[in-house]
Every structure is written in structure tokens, then in C-alpha cells.
Amino acid sequence: MTGSPGRLDRRLGPTGAVAVGASAMIGSGLFVVLGPAVAAAGDAVLLALAIAALVAGCNAHSTARLARLHPVSGGTYVYGRERLGPGWGHLAGWAFVIGKISSCAVMALAVGTYAWPEHQRPVALAVVALVTLVNLRGVEKSAVAGIAILGLVLAVVLTSVVLMLGAPGAVARPAEVGTDARGVLQAAGLLFFAFAGYARLATLGEEVRDPVRTIPLAIAVAVVLVVAVYAVCTVALLHALGTDRLAASARPFVTGLRAAGHGDAVPVVIGAAALAAAGALLSLVLGVSRTVLAMARDGHLPRRLAAVDPRHRVPRAAEIAVAVVVATTVLLGDLATSVAFSSFCVLVYYAVANCAALTIPSSPVSRVVAGTGLAGCVVLAALLPWTTAVVALVVLATGAASFRVRTGAWT
Template identity: 55%
Template structure:
């Protein structure tokens, strides 16, 4: 039996999505986004939310039709052809593997400054072990982490909304380009709902559960991000927010509650751990799907007879992430991940546009706006990120055509 076990219900699926969305990004993304958008930060957040909504609707309809592991890799393969599915899967696996290492390093930076790499490797080992023991263990861990992180974010929002606002500083908007760039940075706060879709083979009643879980997780994440953004702008202002490397810790300090700063730092470390847990789940499931089709080594498609998880893929991802976290500082060099993931969602929207009315297609405008938004926001990212993303996708395309040529021979 080479199938995963369907052990997740609606609440579990929502928590896995929230673990990825309400993760480390909310503790770090507002700073660079405010530097790009200035006083138009909330507009950038709204644009990111609109793009996330379109992508979520497209992904939900496709996930209900194709309730198996792999997410957009499977949708692109089935609706657009093998190459487009492969490009989506390649971009997701490579980009999100780098993001996993960055999340692990973020845990280390908050938990034990100066010993980031040691902590990063330890947390990767712990997360891999949790995922290896079964997806229900991962969901339980995510539920605990998400509960704590949401409580910390509520503290930040309340203190920011009710505390001292005398030190807020303004910032000049950088114009429409800056707003689009900020939307691109903030979009990945919402992109965690892809983790729900990649678990399609492990969710009970997937045709009903996956679409509902995606939308519930997205609405909760949007509400949390909006509250925190307003609190941060009231307390620090766009200028202060743009200059903060740890913006939410600065919010509670500026609001007059410095004693809460350690609480926020613990929340950030837990949030990064939750993001890492969800990311490893998503990457290993996409790896499983690509291995089944021969794009990656077949051994990675093995399913553990007891735990019903892709244990070879889990271990391979864990080893690669641990090595990367131990040897390379990826926190400042994963811009290509953003571009690659937008490519992933571009394929999802193009796939959704091919659905018929009998296949419960989304409203026509949804995949159109989603696809255009992915392209516009993707190319609004910093030039180095765009070039790195194109290079990574190019390497994947070359590998694909070389393999096809060899198979033809």
C-alpha cells in the first residue's frame, strides 16, 4: 500500500495552514514592507490579501478535484501538461527548502543569539522527528504552537492599540512600485494555505474539508495581520517600522510595556518553529509527488508502513535543510524563493482557469486577477530576487528537458 493515511480533520487542516501563515513572517515582514510602501503599508497589505484570496480560491477548487499530495505540481500536470506541473513543483521544493533553513536560523537567532546554527540544526532534527512519527503528531504540535503565537500577537495588538503613540514617526511613500514590492513581501504571510493543499492525501473528506480549511485559515490570518499592522503603525509609525529589525518587539517597547519584550521574542521563536514544521510537511509531500512521476529519485516516494508518511522524503528534506542551516546564512539570500513561489501560484491560477462549470470552476475573474497579480508582484520584487528566481527556474527547466531527451533515447 503506497498511499498516505487520511488522518486530518477540518480543525487540523486549518491549524496546519495557520502554522505556516501566522508564522515568523509576521514578526519580520512589516519592517521591509514599510520601508518599501511607507505610509501606504495598509494598501500593500490589502493588495497582498486580494492576491492571496484569488490564489486560495483557485487552489481550493483544484484541491477538491485532485485530493492527492503535491498541490500545484499535480494541478499543473493534470490541467496544463507535465512541464508546467514540474516547474511549479521544482520552484516550490527548491524555494521552500531555502525558506526552511531560513526559518530554522530565525529560531536560533531568537532563542540563543550567537549560537544560531547549533539551535537551527537541533530544531530541524526535532521537527523532522515530529513529522516522521505521523501527520497527526505534526498537527498536534502545530495546534500548540499556533495557540501560543496567536496569544502573543493578541498581546502585541492590544498594547499597540492602547499604549503610547507619541513616538510614531512618518515615512514617505515610494510610490506605486514600492506598494507592489511591499505587497510581494507581505503576500508570503498568507501563502501558507498551500500547505493545506499539499496534504490533500492525508485529509478526511478532502473535497469538502480542503476548500473550507483554506478559506478559514486565510480569514483568520488576514484579521490577525490587519490588527497587528494597525497597532504597529499607530505605535511606531511607518518610519519607525521601516527601521526596526524586530518590529513587534519594538511595538511593545514603544507602547510602554518593555517587560513584554521577552514574551514577544519567545513568540517569534515559536512562530518560526511552526512555520518550519508546516514548510517541511509541504516540501516533503511535493517531493513525494514528483518522485512518484520520476522527476526525483523513486526511493523518495516510499511510505512508512506504520506512520503512513513519506519517510524517505521527510528524512531527505530534513538532512538538506540541516546542512544548509549549519553552513550557509540564507536569511539574506532567499529572495528567489519569493519569485519561485509566485510562479507556483501562477501555475495554480492558470490551471484553475481551465476548469469547467461541471468541475466547480471559480468565478472567471478570480484566476485572471490571481495570475496577473502573481506576474506583476513577482516582477516588482528586487531585481536580484527576480534574476535569482529566473535562474533557479531555468536550471529546473534544463534538467527537465535533459531527462525527457534521455527517456526519448
């Protein structure tokens, strides 16, 4: 199927859509943020996980409703523009692009950390280049790669869970990591970084077959699947390591398998972790480039970024531009700070989505869900590390001010 020169083709079906969202969430959460989340929440990390899942579920519900009405590329950038005004759309798009570029750098660095720690950044740069080449071949190629990666990673992760739960648990002792309400909510904000993968589905709205049905279904399936995987993995890791050792571990599955007496499985887990992060990067770059495409079409970014490759039907210029910026961030960035920065920006993005959903005539239940999602986004963003939050606010304010100066309007 070939569309008009400036449009993308609807080539992605339900299975591919689920794979795009789930592979991003699994790669982000299991191998990057579990340790910092436990360090913040202590023994209450499962409560933090439930809070993050609740906020993510509310956001997913709002996103799915909006996607039915606006099944084109751009996600909340489009929803905010159409339902709240161009300024809000620009803010959402700006938050998504800068937040997800930070996420891309995190995933690339995670591959380097697991695969070859002594050469983390060169490996990360190589992975960015490889992912870009795959994405330039077309969205269906990316989906096929996502399905293969997701299946393999889930098999390794669930096998690791069985091995850890089958071994004697960590010796019970008073945890040194404290638990308080602020720590639990901060952990929920960090864990939200992992749950934001379904945003890729909304940003791919122009490339999904039957988007009115497929996008909401894929979002629901991906979120339920990932919440279940996170929960069983967290229980298994707490069983094998205890709170303190899990909080201190940069590679929790590696540490957990060794503690359970299965060190021979560590190389397989390292490979799966690197592959999961690469799969997350694959779908992240897809989503960011499509938002860049939508913003370029509207003149908020250079219009040359809106060009669509006539052969593979992908936004080639946007893909390459995103890859260059991600590579620069890899060279300059820090993994832990980038996670918090990304979480803050994406929470702002979903706050706009929930505001947009509140403008849709709907049942009281849907309005309560959108209101809960909005409140959750605001609270979790406010309780992230304040230094990172201040930097993110400055960057977001700069983007908003540039729009105001350029257009002379907001709505």
C-alpha cells in the same frame, strides 16, 4: 486506518488542517517580513497588505477548486501535470520545493534570531532536527503540535496588540520612508511570502479526511483568520513605532512593546516569536516533503524518496532529504535574500495553479478570479528585487531544462 504500502492515510481533520495552514502563515509574516515590507511601502503598507491578501485570496480560490478535483498529495505539481501537461507540473513542483526549502531556512534562522542571536545557526539546525523528528511521528502529531503552537502564539500576539494600542502612539513626524507604486507592489510581493501557508493544505491532500470539503473550507478559514491578524498587528505596530522605526526594526514586536512601556513582556514575545517560526517550519517541511514524494513517484526525483514508512505512514525518506537540504541552506543562506527568493518561486508556483484553474469549466466569476490571481502573481514577481529574481529564474530554468532533456517533451 491503514492504506496501501505506497500511499498515505487520511488522518487530518478540519481543525488540524486549519492549524497547519494558519500556523505557517502567522509564523512567516508577523515575525519576518513586516519590517522589510514597511521599508518598501512606507505609510502605504496596509495597501500593500490588501494587495497581497487579494492575490492570495484569488490563488486560494483556484487552489481550492483544483483540490476538489485532485485530492492527492502534491498540490500544484499534480494540478499542473494533470491539466496543463507534465512539464508545467514539473515546473510547479520544482518552484515549490526550492522556494519552500528557502522558506524553511528563513523560519529556522528566525527561531535562532529570536531565541539566541549569538548562536543563530546552531539553534536553527537544532530546530530543523526537532521538527523533522516530530513530522516523522505522523501527520496527526504535527497537526496537534500546530494547534497548540497556533493557540499560544495568537494569545501572545493579540495581548501585545492590546498593550500597544492602549499606550500613547508614536510622535507624528514626516516619514523618511518614501511611498510610491513600485514600493507598494514590492512590499506586497514580500508580504505574499507570509500568505503562502495555505499551500501546505493542498500538498497534504492525500492525508486529509473528506478532502473535497475539508481543504477548501480550511483554506478559506485560514486565509480570513490570518488577514485579520496581520491587519490589526500592523495597525498596532504603526501606532507604537511609526513608519520609520517599524521599517528599521528586525524584531518589531519587541521594539513595539518597549516603546509602549511594556518591556517586561518582551521575554514572552521572544518565546512566542521563536515558537511561531518553529510552527511555520513544522508545516513547511510537511508540505515540501509531500511534493517531493509526489515528484519521486513520477520519476522526476529519485524514486527512493517515494517510500512511505509502514508504521507512521509518512514519507520518511523525503522528510529526511528535505531536512538535510534545509540544514545546508541554513549554513549558507541569508535571511533577507531568502525571503525574496522564496516569494518569487512561490509566485511562479501559484501562476501555474491559476493557469490550471482556467482549464476547469466554470462560471465567469471563477475565471476572472483565476485570471486576476495569475496577473497578480506575474506583477508581484516582476517587481521583487531584480538580483534575487534573476537568480530564481536561473534556478527555475535549470529545473525546466533538466526535465526537457530527460523526457524529450514538455506537454
